[in-house]
Amino acid sequence: MTESAQGAGPARLEAWNVLERVRHGAGVSEALSEAGKRSLSPADRALMTQIVHGVLRNQRYLDAWLEPFLRGELDPSVRDILRMALFQIGFLDRVPTYAVVNAAVEQTKTVAPRATGMVNAILRRAPSQKPKNVSLGVEFSHPDWIVRRWQARYGLERTRHMLWVDNQVPPLTLRVNLGRIARETVLAQLQAQGVRAEASRYLPEAIRVSGPLWLEDLPAFQEGNVTVQDESAMLVTWALDPKPHERIVDLTAGLGGKTGHILEKTQGEAEVTAVDLAQNRLSLLRENIMRLGYAHHVSIVGQDSRIFSLEHPKQFDRVLLDAPCSNLGVLRRRSDARWRKQEKDLGGLATTQKALLDAAVRLLRPGGVLVYSTCSVEPEETTDVVRKVLESHPTVHIEPVQDFLPAPAFQDFTQEGFLTLLPGDLGMDGFFIARLRADVREAE
Ligand SMILES: C[S@@+](CC[C@H](N)C(=O)[O-])C[C@H]1O[C@@H](n2cnc3c(N)ncnc32)[C@H](O)[C@@H]1O
Numbered sequence: 001m002t003e004s005a006q007g008a009g010p011a012r013l014e015a016w017n018v019l020e021r022v023r024h025g026a027g028v029s030e031a032l033s034e035a036g037k038r039s040l041s042p043a044d045r046a047l048m049t050q051i052v053h054g055v056l057r058n059q060r061y062l063d064a065w066l067e068p069f070l071r072g073e074l075d076p077s078v079r080d081i082l083r084m085a086l087f088q089i090g091f092l093d094r095v096p097t098y099a100v101v102n103a104a105v106e107q108t109k110t111v112a113p114r115a116t117g118m119v120n121a122i123l124r125r126a127p128s129q130k131p132k133n134v135s136l137g138v139e140f141s142h143p144d145w146i147v148r149r150w151q152a153r154y155g156l157e158r159t160r161h162m163l164w165v166d167n168q169v170p171p172l173t174l175r176v177n178l179g180r181i182a183r184e185t186v187l188a189q190l191q192a193q194g195v196r197a198e199a200s201r202y203l204p205e206a207i208r209v210s211g212p213l214w215l216e217d218l219p220a221f222q223e224g225n226v227t228v229q230d231e232s233a234m235l236v237t238w239a240l241d242p243k244p245h246e247r248i249v250d251l252t253a254g255l256g257g258k259t260g261h262i263l264e265k266t267q268g269e270a271e272v273t274a275v276d277l278a279q280n281r282l283s284l285l286r287e288n289i290m291r292l293g294y295a296h297h298v299s300i301v302g303q304d305s306r307i308f309s310l311e312h313p314k315q316f317d318r319v320l321l322d323a324p325c326s327n328l329g330v331l332r333r334r335s336d337a338r339w340r341k342q343e344k345d346l347g348g349l350a351t352t353q354k355a356l357l358d359a360a361v362r363l364l365r366p367g368g369v370l371v372y373s374t375c376s377v378e379p380e381e382t383t384d385v386v387r388k389v390l391e392s393h394p395t396v397h398i399e400p401v402q403d404f405l406p407a408p409a410f411q412d413f414t415q416e417g418f419l420t421l422l423p424g425d426l427g428m429d430g431f432f433i434a435r436l437r438a439d440v441r442e443a444e
Helices: 003-008 010-023 028-036 042-057 059-069 076-091 097-111 113-128 144-154 156-166 183-192 231-240 257-265 279-292 305-311 345-362 383-392 408-413
Strands: 172-176 197-199 206-209 226-228 247-250 271-276 298-302 316-322 364-374 396-398 418-421 431-438
Touching: 010 028, 010 042, 010 076, 010 097, 028 042, 042 059, 042 076, 059 076, 059 113, 076 097, 076 113, 097 113, 144 156, 172 183, 183 197, 183 206, 226 257, 231 257, 231 316, 231 364, 231 418, 231 431, 247 257, 257 271, 257 279, 257 316, 271 279, 271 305, 279 298, 305 345, 316 345, 345 364, 345 383, 383 396, 383 431, 408 418
Parallel strands: 247 271, 247 316, 271 298, 316 364
Antiparallel strands: 172 206, 172 226, 197 206, 364 431, 396 431, 418 431
């Protein structure tokens, strides 16, 4: 590493590398966890993460801030250095402005030496001239199409709140395997490490952590009794309400977040199958389930769920379809997602979701239960999909989800039998959950 690169500090150098990788298509979580494996101190890792998410969450605002100072085209690598500097100046208070400017100048010397003078000149003037009178989309750094559709549905104040929620650092929530360890024991372990945490008011297995936590140091995590998952994602398994000895399939299992919860709730006594077509995700799912100690209690199938359903019709008591979606309910966690999606993608997603839900219905035995969930609350991906599928399957009906949720507080968020949590409701991620049941007599 050159002397000037070192001058920027390891956290900023790695943050810049991660942003470059994200610009070239890498997912932000994967890029951050790769970078985190390099020898960074815990403080540098935290600063790197804060800068990367902060720049992505505030990108449009930062670009509007830069705009008046630019003359002509800007090299994307230099733009990232400027965005990082303005984010630290505008949104963090721990580093003095002169130190941020010096770090950015040092970094530019190695990345694009000829731009050093320009970066220096911009960062001497810009900090005192923040953008004024900007639109909601600029103020909260969201694409206009998202702002427009939320405002049309929820009105101005609600939309402002949702946009604000998306830019906050989300809470870290832990799921405790209550069959193996009491929540109080995990809380005591957290307290012993000086971590601020409290029991969720809404789910008996959830803990909200509000300070920094190195999970690997937590005994309950090492023993496989704790998993990171948002409370709204935990509600999906509550809605499914799996029982021991049933045949259950998780049709889009991904990394196994919900498969693990199903295994915990049935204490490994159900016959669980996890399907996903992404082989790389299934290897991680296997590792995750092994850590939880349920490796021998799940069959893992790398296949398109639509094919799987043709091969196993009417064979399952419970089917979970946590469908691929636009992620618009979890923008606070996926800081890059708002820039990757376009409104026209919703149509294609809805087609896939409908095809997968048709496949899910096919797997139900008479009387079987199906849960459909998305981390988006857009009607095209949620109520529209469910209604269309119900029209073509008259032997399947809606079962009100509220009867299966763990706290009375959720009643306020149910309508027509569906649960819809908007981003930030009860402090949780945005989520949609529907529960369907096949008639006992005549499943399709
Ligand atoms: C929302 S994620 C699932 C997250 C997972 N349920 C969890 O809790 O960790 C959607 C998943 O659907 C998978 N997928 C998309 N299309 C599929 C298909 N046709 N068949 C099987 N899996 C599919 C993706 O690979 C992705 O892992």
